[in-house]
Amino acid sequence: MSHLRPKFIYFDLDDTLLDHKKAEKAGLKDVHDHFEDFFKGVSLSELIAKYHEINSGLWMEYGRGEIDRHILHRRRFEETFVALGLDGAMHEEAGKVYMQYYRNHWEWIEGTKEIFDKIASSYPVGIITNGFAETQWLKIDQFGFKEISNALIVSEEIGVMKPHPKIFDHATELVNVEREEILYVGDSLSSDVRGGKNASWKVAWFTQNPIKEGEELADLVFSDFRELEKTLFDS
Structure with a gap:
């Protein structure tokens, strides 16, 4: 059985789902x-x-x-x-x-939409994104994340940016799930991988250029969303 069977999955937005x-x-x-x-x-x-x-x-x-x-x-x-x-x-x-x-x-990163939709049909999902609120909410609206997500968090509205613990604490409280049962999917070593691991979450690092620190920290390192799909759905 996969070692990643979370009860909730958060996704970063820019350069994880959308090609910023x-x-x-x-x-x-x-x-x-x-x-x-x-x-x-x-x-x-x-x-x-x-x-x-x-x-x-x-x-x-x-x-x-x-x-x-x-x-x-x-x-x-x-x-x-x-x-x-x-x-x-x-x-x-x-x-x-x-x-x-x-x-x-603005557009999806190639190959992400279909797999994100599949994940969202089987797991509760949310978005955590750094950036200015009006721009990020336009993206959230345009790509339908409001309809499919259980939690939407924009850093400017929290007052700090990832990897600040305040964002991850707020995100944990929002979904009422134990920290160890949350998976965070993101591309940034500093904001997503370190931030998520410091919050005691599981982390899947989306990167084309992995380095040793990230490989040691992340629970999964992947360069194609099909790898994430396989990990979450294959027994």
């Missing part, structure tokens, strides 16, 4: 095309690389409570543009255009 990285790159391409004259001399690959570097650092600051969401929104394009030798004053307009385009590119 792909949508982010496509949104930045649209911004690059939209402001073609502004980006003269700066390639799309340069924009994506610099934006990702700066945005990742800002989210770490935000997660530590060092900056608020408004500063993050301003600085991610402002600092990207300055680093690329462009006019940082364009940050506000670019940020608005990016969010409009980013939303056009």
